Amino acid sequence: TAFEIEYERRAALSRKLFTRASQVIPGGAGSSARTVGFGWHPYPPFIAEGRGSRLRDVDGNEYIDYLLGLGPMILGHRHPVVTRAVADAIDEYGTCFGLPYELEIEAAEKVVDAVPGIDQVRFTNSGSEAVGTAVRLARATTGRRLVIRFEGHYHGWQDVVYWSNHVDPELAGPADQPRPVPSGPGVPLELSDTLIVLSWNDPESFVRVMRERGDEVAAVITEAAVFNTGCILPEPGYLQLLRDVTREYGALLIFDEVITGFRFARGGAQEYFGVTPDLTTLAKGLGGGFPVAAIGGTLDAMRLIAEGRYSHSGTYNANVIQCAAVSATMDVLAEPGLYERQRALGDRLADGLRALTAERGIDAYVEGLGTVFQLWFANRPIKNWRDASAYADEAMFTRWFQEMLLRGVLFHPLQFENLFVSLVHTDSDIDETLTAAADALTAAVR
Numbered sequence: 001t002a003f004e005i006e007y008e009r010r011a012a013l014s015r016k017l018f019t020r021a022s023q024v025i026p027g028g029a030g031s032s033a034r035t036v037g038f039g040w041h042p043y044p045p046f047i048a049e050g051r052g053s054r055l056r057d058v059d060g061n062e063y064i065d066y067l068l069g070l071g072p073m074i075l076g077h078r079h080p081v082v083t084r085a086v087a088d089a090i091d092e093y094g095t096c097f098g099l100p101y102e103l104e105i106e107a108a109e110k111v112v113d114a115v116p117g118i119d120q121v122r123f124t125n126s127g128s129e130a131v132g133t134a135v136r137l138a139r140a141t142t143g144r145r146l147v148i149r150f151e152g153h154y155h156g157w158q159d160v161v162y163w164s165n166h167v168d169p170e171l172a173g174p175a176d177q178p179r180p181v182p183s184g185p186g187v188p189l190e191l192s193d194t195l196i197v198l199s200w201n202d203p204e205s206f207v208r209v210m211r212e213r214g215d216e217v218a219a220v221i222t223e224a225a226v227f228n229t230g231c232i233l234p235e236p237g238y239l240q241l242l243r244d245v246t247r248e249y250g251a252l253l254i255f256d257e258v259i260t261g262f263r264f265a266r267g268g269a270q271e272y273f274g275v276t277p278d279l280t281t282l283a284k285g286l287g288g289g290f291p292v293a294a295i296g297g298t299l300d301a302m303r304l305i306a307e308g309r310y311s312h313s314g315t316y317n318a319n320v321i322q323c324a325a326v327s328a329t330m331d332v333l334a335e336p337g338l339y340e341r342q343r344a345l346g347d348r349l350a351d352g353l354r355a356l357t358a359e360r361g362i363d364a365y366v367e368g369l370g371t372v373f374q375l376w377f378a379n380r381p382i383k384n385w386r387d388a389s390a391y392a393d394e395a396m397f398t399r400w401f402q403e404m405l406l407r408g409v410l411f412h413p414l415q416f417e418n419l420f421v422s423l424v425h426t427d428s429d430i431d432e433t434l435t436a437a438a439d440a441l442t443a444a445v446r
């Protein structure tokens, strides 16, 4: 295609590195989300450096970055305060003790202060780990085994939740009573007995299932706003319904805020929507780009860990790099007016894209909240995975992605991911993006 020819021309050094990488790294990249099967066609750009809101690849192409590491670079690349804090902490303390230390308390206090549903928190290494802990803790706490999860949500790669993310609706059965489908090979099918999968934003099916089996349900896990099927916001009252009904049946409500944490508001989606879960998982934004995750919850929900009746362990949990990064990131995020300013910036980008698609008669709409959103190419609103798989125009999204990439604007190539705006993107980044978008959309409809 014309894109491939142009891309190969401007990414010759990336091509070389991809060939070399593919010898020693399966798929040529460290995560399957970074390589060919995930839309990075014909191969991903290899990055030379990130700085603030920008990335430069090894061929010298510069991009305004809305990929943001798939979410963690909430403060942009190499934020001086966080980078300095981590380097200083390593100099001052070391990296890993296998014992507690004071900076860990400081980091925990700041997270507890920020997030409404968190009275106590444990730091760990990745979102997948945090989710695995949350689910098992909920089972241990309630003495029940069923977990309800929703189609199109992604909760990491652990067996217990690696189900029904982007499954073919034909395999998954009727929308009001989907059957669990593993998201990839290798997941023991016996685990399907421990899961109920539902369509999101569908109050009736949720209430019906809880009425039938609520007494067996340990937990309901949900993204508080969905960012693994493009962007889908909860319909008014839906999160509150999940809250009320789980409480009624003694099941725990887990908000997986790995993406939404610290994003719409300092206290995440739970602050923004005003609904407080029992357990919360955090990662991505939490460490300002350093690898850290957390499981937090109310005193009741964390009690088994506190009393030593549930062993949550991990050699690298709460290491110095993590706690220094969390502590510094929480300080930066506490700046008054930061979120309002950032939402206004994200809204300007979203409004600009709305106007550009409308002027061109393209069926599209923007869904999101300030610092994370998606441009849906669809002729009707999408409220869950079934809608997305039926109505989203993925081919149009690919063309738009490609035209933007060639114009120096980078985001994930798939319609079912989203665009992140950091807290250091500027008005001129937005202006440049909209200028590129005007041309790119015109080219993409051809």
Ligand code: PLP
Pocket: 125, 126, 127, 128, 129, 131, 154, 155, 156, 157, 223, 228, 256, 257, 258, 259, 283, 284, 293
């Ligand atoms: N939960 C959600 C909502 C996510 O988006 C992700 C990753 O994208 C995860 C969990 C898994 O986190 P990690 O990739 O850090 O294991």
